[in-house]
Amino acid sequence: MIELKNVSKKYGETIAVNQVSFEVKEKENLVLLGTSGCGKTTTLKMINRLINPDEGEIILNGQNIINQNTEILRKGIGYVMQNIGLFPHYTVEENIAIVPKLLKWDKKKIQDRVYELTEKLHLPTNSLKLFPNELSGGQQQRVGLARALVSDPAVLLMDEPFGALDNVTRTSIRKEFKDLEELKRKTMVMVTHDVEEAFELADRICLMDKGNIMQIGTPKELLFNPANDFAKTFLDGQRLALEFKIVTIEDIWEMLPNAMHTTKSLSANVSVWDAMEKLRSTQATELQFSNKTQQYKSASFDELIKAFNQYKNFTKHE
Amino acid sequence: MNEQQTLWQFMSMESDKLLSQTVQHIGLTFISLLFAIAIGLPLGILIARRRKLSGIILGVAGVLQTVPSIALLGFMIPILGIGAKPAIVALLIYALLPIIRNTYTGIIGIDKHIIEAAKAMGMSKSQILFKVEIPLAMPVLLAGIRTATVINVGVATLASYIAAGGLGEFIFGGISLNNTNMILAGAIPAALLAILLDGLLALTQKLDFKKLKKVLIFSSVFLIFLTAFYVLPSAYGSGLKAGFTPEFMGRQDGDLGLKSAYGLKIKTVVISDAVMYKAAFSKELDVISGYSTDGRLKAFGLKILKDDKGIFPPYYAAPIVNQASLSKFPELEDVLNLLAGRITDSVMTDLNYRTDYLHQTPEKVARDFLVKVGLYKSPKGGAGETIKIGSKIFGEQYILAEIYSMLIKGNTNYQVETKTGLGGTKICFDALVNNQIDFYPEYTGTGLLAILKPDNKIVSQISHNKDETYRYVSDEFSKKYKIKWLKPIGFNNSYALMMRQKQSSEIDVNTITDLKNYLDKN
Ligand SMILES: Nc1ncnc2c1ncn2[C@@H]1O[C@H](COP(=O)(O)OP(=O)(O)O)[C@@H](O)[C@H]1O
Numbered sequence: 026m027i028e029l030k031n032v033s034k035k036y037g038e039t040i041a042v043n044q045v046s047f048e049v050k051e052k053e054n055l056v057l058l059g060t061s062g063c064g065k066t067t068t069l070k071m072i073n074r075l076i077n078p079d080e081g082e083i084i085l086n087g088q089n090i091i092n093q094n095t096e097i098l099r100k101g102i103g104y105v106m107q108n109i110g111l112f113p114h115y116t117v118e119e120n121i122a123i124v125p126k127l128l129k130w131d132k133k134k135i136q137d138r139v140y141e142l143t144e145k146l147h148l149p150t151n152s153l154k155l156f157p158n159e160l161s162g163g164q165q166q167r168v169g170l171a172r173a174l175v176s177d178p179a180v181l182l183m184d185e186p187f188g189a190l191d192n193v194t195r196t197s198i199r200k201e202f203k204d205l206e207e208l209k210r211k212t213m214v215m216v217t218h219d220v221e222e223a224f225e226l227a228d229r230i231c232l233m234d235k236g237n238i239m240q241i242g243t244p245k246e247l248l249f250n251p252a253n254d255f256a257k258t259f260l261d262g263q264r265l266a267l268e269f270k271i272v273t274i275e276d277i278w279e280m281l282p283n284a285m286h287t288t289k290s291l292s293a294n295v296s297v298w299d300a301m302e303k304l305r306s307t308q309a310t311e312l313q314f315s316n317k318t319q320q321y322k323s324a325s326f327d328e329l330i331k332a333f334n335q336y337k338n339f340t341k342h343e
Numbered sequence: 344m345n346e347q348q349t350l351w352q353f354m355s356m357e358s359d360k361l362l363s364q365t366v367q368h369i370g371l372t373f374i375s376l377l378f379a380i381a382i383g384l385p386l387g388i389l390i391a392r393r394r395k396l397s398g399i400i401l402g403v404a405g406v407l408q409t410v411p412s413i414a415l416l417g418f419m420i421p422i423l424g425i426g427a428k429p430a431i432v433a434l435l436i437y438a439l440l441p442i443i444r445n446t447y448t449g450i451i452g453i454d455k456h457i458i459e460a461a462k463a464m465g466m467s468k469s470q471i472l473f474k475v476e477i478p479l480a481m482p483v484l485l486a487g488i489r490t491a492t493v494i495n496v497g498v499a500t501l502a503s504y505i506a507a508g509g510l511g512e513f514i515f516g517g518i519s520l521n522n523t524n525m526i527l528a529g530a531i532p533a534a535l536l537a538i539l540l541d542g543l544l545a546l547t548q549k550l551d552f553k554k555l556k557k558v559l560i561f562s563s564v565f566l567i568f569l570t571a572f573y574v575l576p577s578a579y580g581s582g583l584k585a586g587f588t589p590e591f592m593g594r595q596d597g598d599l600g601l602k603s604a605y606g607l608k609i610k611t612v613v614i615s616d617a618v619m620y621k622a623a624f625s626k627e628l629d630v631i632s633g634y635s636t637d638g639r640l641k642a643f644g645l646k647i648l649k650d651d652k653g654i655f656p657p658y659y660a661a662p663i664v665n666q667a668s669l670s671k672f673p674e675l676e677d678v679l680n681l682l683a684g685r686i687t688d689s690v691m692t693d694l695n696y697r698t699d700y701l702h703q704t705p706e707k708v709a710r711d712f713l714v715k716v717g718l719y720k721s722p723k724g725g726a727g728e729t730i731k732i733g734s735k736i737f738g739e740q741y742i743l744a745e746i747y748s749m750l751i752k753g754n755t756n757y758q759v760e761t762k763t764g765l766g767g768t769k770i771c772f773d774a775l776v777n778n779q780i781d782f783y784p785e786y787t788g789t790g791l792l793a794i795l796k797p798d799n800k801i802v803s804q805i806s807h808n809k810d811e812t813y814r815y816v817s818d819e820f821s822k823k824y825k826i827k828w829l830k831p832i833g834f835n836n837s838y839a840l841m842m843r844q845k846q847s848s849e850i851d852v853n854t855i856t857d858l859k860n861y862l863d864k865n
């Protein structure tokens with residue numbers, strides 16, 4: 026769906042983006058991860074031509090974006106930015122309706138869509154007539170997202186979409202965001218410097234440093250098969266927590282003891298981390314799980330850890 | 344209270360003039376403002392786009408703004424003549440800087456993320472400009488328009504210097520005629536106008552964008568309507584055109600006398616002394632009210648029309664001194680009297696010609712003159728008390744002030760401070776009465792008609808005889824104001840009507856009566 030081929034961008038002497046190539050498949054969420062200044066934003070903005078590359082080409086839906094009218098191109102791509110960038114002189118409703126108005130939708134259709142989105146994004150309906158500065162940071166971010174989603178573009182670009190929020194709001198919005206039906210059918214490129222966020226939301230992660238791609242792969246690949254020292258050390262700080270969060274019961278299914286059918290079983294989709302949380306919070310000694318094929322397993326805390334370690338050794342030597 | 348009533352009386356008596364001047368004033372302010380917006384707004388947008396140009400454009404607009412208003416009006420005359428056109432252009436130039444600068448700062452002050460968001464949503468350049476940049480820059484932009492409006496209301500008073508009308512006609516007429524009510528009749532409406540417009544614009548700055556949009560649409564229609572009021576005074580027709588100073592317009596020995604004694608009917612505009620001669624020279628005007636000793640008469644090839652009915656009494660020029668100053672500076676009177684009778688009409692005209700036309704400095708002209716007549720002494724460099732000399736704001740007075748300054752420095756130990764350019768008669772005279780200056784050169788006729796203002800009977804009795812006039816004013820001044828008229832300097836400076844020599848011989852008009860007959864025939 027989106028393909029970058031040897032894309033580079035220089036600012037004077039600084040090479041902001043160096044020979045970057047990747048592909049984002051339809052409905053995939055690719056996260057660009059890296060420390061500040063590594064070229065994530067530059068890469069992202071080249072996709073909707075807010076920045077034009079010095080070298081290389083970008084193909085969207087099989088078409089080189091260079092050959093497309095920029096304004097039409099941009100109207101077809103949702104864009105969410107860290108600073109939100111709502112129009113302060115427009116009400117919330119008008120802010121959300123900008124793109125449909127540019128696309129000359131009729132009034133009724135615009136209104137219906139705006140209401141639909143406010144509901145889906147849990148924005149209070151009375152906020153529609155307010156101005157952005159009358160909303161909380163979290164609400165503003167939702168408006169920013171609504172504005173990007175309103176015309177239901179197939180592609181969504183997001184630059185640190187939760188960057189402006191405090192930690193608590195950030196975590197809760199991220200959860201909602203993950204469950205949002207609208208987003209599941211989008212092809213997304215998202216930028217973040219937050220490793221946890223990347224791992225939580227990404228189908229694949231593109232790890233960058235000084236304008237170069239250091240590794241591109243699924244969260245699991247990054248964790249268990251780092252391509253180089255940079256990739257390895259980049260995750261080291263949070264490695265254990267990430268591993269627990271990324272490995273699911275399904276992954277360690279074979280290593281868990283069998284169990285009888287119970288009514289209170291958890292889905293095997295949950296992460297090892299979540300399972301351990303559950304054990305801790307319910308003070309239970311054991312948990313039951315069921316998978317898609319209606320098999321059942323049970324595990325205590327120690328059994329979980331043991332299975333997890335076996336899995337790790339296995340994947341590393343794979 | 345009494346003062347207020349007479350002001351009110353003046354205003355109601357002159358209500359026609361007041362109304363037309365106010366309308367002209369508003370018209371001038373808004374036409375120029377409209378043009379300034381039409382030019383300044385795009386320029387501001389341009390330099391917000393091309394930041395490199397901002398230095399040059401803001402610099403030029405800034406320099407233009409520092410050009411003194413009178414000078415700017417003066418520069419306009421050779422290019423645009425007199426009347427509304429140059430006044431509008433001058434006002435426009437003054438209004439330009441705040442509008443360009445505020446458009447520019449308004450636009451570059453917008454959060455760049457908002458512009459980026461607009462771009463990312465696929466807005467075109469013009470959509471971004473009209474839907475995002477201008478609306479967001481609007482409060483700052485309006486502040487610029489507000490500044491420009493207030494500046495324009497103020498500067499528009501000067502439009503009367505170049506025959507473009509406005510409330511300046513009363514203000515400057517009042518200053519020259521020492522008529523406080525006339526000054527106030529112009530100044531109060533001008534001030535009210537400034538306050539009113541400033542207040543209205545301040546209100547619009549507080550509105551949110553939605554309401555503002557409606558107000559803006561409404562007010563631009565209103566603006567165009569207002570400017571339409573200011574019908575350009577282009578319909579002068581083919582006859583001769585006269586330009587008279589505000590002072591001349593209001594004086595019995597001026598326009599009033601021309602009307603009553605000669606029955607002269609001529610299309611007349613009000614114009615400042617500073618540009619009048621040049622306007623006559625460049626055929627903008629045909630008849631002007633000059634001074635008989637003015638150097639520009641010679642410089643611009645003008646000819647005095649004979650005052651065959653004698654309505655312009657000759658005026659002696661003499662220093663008038665505060666009596667308190669005479670006792671404070673005992674040597675002063677004798678020194679000033681050194682000049683008594685030394686400058687004749689033709690000498691004065693020549694001295695004026697040197698400054699006005701040859702552009703010699705008043706110091707040089709004064710020194711050369713004193714050397715020639717053998718009165719020059721190099722300064723003693725004394726450390727005595729300081730004498731303050733005043734002068735009105737025209738060339739002849741500058742020269743006289745310099746001559747007196749050199750005489751005092753050369754003959755006494757007093758120090759001298761010259762306060763030149765004290766506007767018209769009123770400003771100079773008030774300064775003298777209030778001991779801000781010790782003396783200044785004045786003319787007997789001005790003392791009679793502009794300061795003492797006795798009733799018409801006395802005026803007609805004495806004003807035809809220069810010695811009687813001198814006696815009358817010196818008696819009255821010493822009684823009323825404790826001011827002494829010293830001995831006359833010699834020359835007479837009186838009003839005169841003038842035309843270009845060439846035109847005068849072409850149409851064979853040599854006297855004011857000739858002029859009246861010519862006008863009646865054509
Ligand atoms: N407009 C610009 N002018 C000059 N240098 C820039 C500009 N934009 C980005 N850079 C530089 O390019 C590099 C990559 O920037 P960016 O893509 O914004 O990084 P990230 O989004 O990963 O923090 C940085 O070194 C930054 O300083």
Ligand SMILES: [Mg+2]
Pocket residue numbers: 062065066067
């Ligand atoms: Mg960035």
